[in-house]
Each structure stands twice: as C-alpha cells, then as structure tokens.
C-alpha cells in the first residue's frame with residue numbers, strides 16, 4: 001500500500017536532532033513555553049517575514065485567540081468560506097458570533113473576493129437577493145454587525161489577499177488568514193502568515209509543518225496585538241502569572257513540540273521544494289491520461305505549500321469509480337471535504353439549504369486528494385497515475 005503521507009521518512013532524516021532536543025527538554029524540567037519555545041518563535045517569525053510569531057496549543061486555539069483579541073462575541077458577524085475544515089467556522093460560533101458563509105472560486109477553492117463583497121453589502125443593507133445569508137428574520141439579521149473575515153489558504157494555496165484585504169478595508173473589517181494548510185506558501189513573494197494583519201497556522205502532524213502532537217501559531221507585525229495574544233494564551237495574564245487582566249485560555253505550546261518543530265523548520269524549505277516537484281510530476285502525468293479530471297490551479301504570483309494535491313472528477317459517480325479503482329491498486333485517496341460547513345448539523349441554526357453555496361457544493365461532490373508528501377518519488381507517482389488507466 002502506498003502511504004497517503006509519509007512521516008516516517010521525514011523522521012529518519014531528522015531523528016538524531018529531534019531525539020537530542022527532546023531529551024534535553026526532558027532533562028531540563030521546563031515543559032511548557034521556556035527557551036525552546038522562544039527559539040522556535042524567533043525562527044518562525046524570521047521564516048514568515050513578520051515581527052512576531054506567537055506559538056500556541058493548536059491551530060484552533062490560534063484562531064480562537066485571534067478572534068478573542070478582536071473582542072468577537074454575540075451579535076458579531078464573521079465572513080468565511082464554507083469549504084474548509086470545521087475549525088475555521090467553529091471558533092466564530094464558539095465565541096457566540098455568527099459565521100456568514102461566502103462561496104468559493106471553483107478553480108482555487110478559496111473564498112471568492114467578489115462574492116465576499118456582495119455578502120458584506122447584503123448583510124449591511126438587508127438585501128439578500130444575491131447571496132445566501134442565514135435564513136433568519138430581517139430583525140434578527142439586522143442585529144448582526146459585520147466585524148471580520150477569515151480567509152483560508154486551502155490545500156496550501158494562499159487566498160487572494162490583494163482583493164480580500166481591499167474589500168475588508170472598504171467595509172472596515174479585519175482580516176484573519178487561516179494558514180493552517182497554507183504555511184510555507186507565498187503570494188507575490190510574501191509568505192503565508194504575512195498576508196493579512198493577523199494569521200494563524202496549525203502544527204497538527206499531517207500539516208506541511210507539523211509537530212508530534214498538537215500545536216499552532218499566530219503571526220503579526222502589530223506589537224499591541226502580539227502582547228494581547230501572549231496574554232490570552234495564558235488565561236489573560238497581566239505582568240505576572242497570577243494577575244489576570246482579561247479572560248483567556250490554556251493555549252500554550254509545550255517545549256517538546258518546539259523541540260520537534262525546530263529541526264523540522266530547518267528542512268522545511270527543502271521539503272516545500274520537494275512538494276513542488278511532486279505536484280509538477282502529477283500535473284504532467286495526469287494531463288497525459290485519457291481521464292476526465294481537473295488538476296489543481298496555481299495562479300501567477302502564487303506558490304502553494306501543497307498540503308494536499310486535490311483533483312476534480314466530472315461528477316460524484318465518476319469520483320467514486322476512480323477512487324475505487326485506485327483503492328484496488330493499493331492507492332489511498334481522501335475526500336477533503338465531503339460536506340460544506342453550511343450543510344453541517346452543527347450549523348443547522350443558520351437555516352442553510354442545499355443550493356445556498358452551489359460552487360462549494362459542486363466541488364465537495366467531485367473532489368478527492370491523492371497521496372502527497374515530500375518523500376514521494378517519481379516512480380511511485382507514476383505508479384499512482386497509472387492506476388487511473
């Protein structure tokens with residue numbers, strides 16, 4: 001069986017460094033935050049090209065901390081894509097605010113800036129003729145205050161921040177970049193993590209830069225926000241641990257995960273280069289096949305972190321047939337994501353129906369992902385592609 005991702009090959013490459021660093025942490029007696037975490041944060045900030053990287057306990061906590069710093073709560077509306085991992089919208093609702101979904105660009109799978117502009121205008125004016133707002137009464141909708149946007153760098157490709165930041169500025173909203181999948185990617189030479197005022201990432205093991213447990217980080221150039229993030233991640237602490245000046249969470253990164261991430265960050269660009277090779281080889285070999293399949297688009301000026309290599313079949317039945325064929329040949333595939341968030345039971349209070357975000361729904365029915373990791377050699381890629389025949 002071909003592995004879907006291969007963390008073992010990576011571990012063999014960094015094993016001695018990781019073991020030495022983890023052992024040093026175990027012997028140090030300092031297990032939460034501390035010098036290893038401070039060193040990692042410094043290196044992450046440099047890699048990303050931002051002033052501050054603030055590590056935390058997960059990508060979800062990073063999003064949560066960013067929204068808490070904005071004071072997001074009941075009555076606030078935060079615009080986001082329905083075609084993402086659940087956590088992106090979950091954090092909005094966890095804080096009592098309302099996620100307002102906006103359909104995607106069907107080529108990049110990221111939030112469509114034109115549709116975003118329309119949705120913000122619709123909520124401000126109450127004119128729902130060109131977007132699907134929650135199916136609530138006009139009075140209930142009128143209470144919602146547009147506050148911010150969470151754009152997601154899906155599958156590793158940054159969203160269109162040139163346009164998203166411009167739309168946000170026009171409407172007076174903040175932009176939060178969810179780079180959980182996009183960390184390592186670039187847009188016009190700027191790294192994911194530096195594409196909006198605040199960005200978040202996840203170090204979940206399967207992410208392009210993952211640790212050996214849960215972890216995450218926030219990025220910003222803003223000194224005041226950085227201090228706020230550091231306070232919120234430790235129960236809203238003030239100048240010392242037992243002074244609490246606001247509400248916060250247990251959102252710290254542990255030192256063992258930092259000890260794992262430092263050696264991984266050292267080889268990250270090399271791994272990103274390898275992911276480019278894998279994606280280019282897939283593109284070339286799949287284009288030569290006589291199968292109806294759309295390969296991923298990377299527009300000019302964009303550099304994908306290739307968290308996933310996802311293709312579109314012509315319809316749901318064709319997808320199932322292709323996935324079955326690959327499975328029979330020992331090739332695993334995954335569907336990210338089979339059900340857009342507006343149709344998830346957890347969000348049924350929003351009253352959305354099938355048809356509300358047709359592009360997200362159509363992509364969810366047709367998409368599937370092939371094995372993708374930096375250690376995938378050309379012969380194995382050829383083996384995977386020949387299984388389509």
Ligand SMILES: Cc1ncc(COP(=O)(O)O)c(C=O)c1O
Pocket residue numbers: 058059060061084085087088152178180181201202203204214215216
């Ligand atoms: C787009 C996106 N946002 C947020 C998260 C949440 O990250 P975590 O699992 O580290 O909490 C993930 C990944 O799991 C993700 O893919």
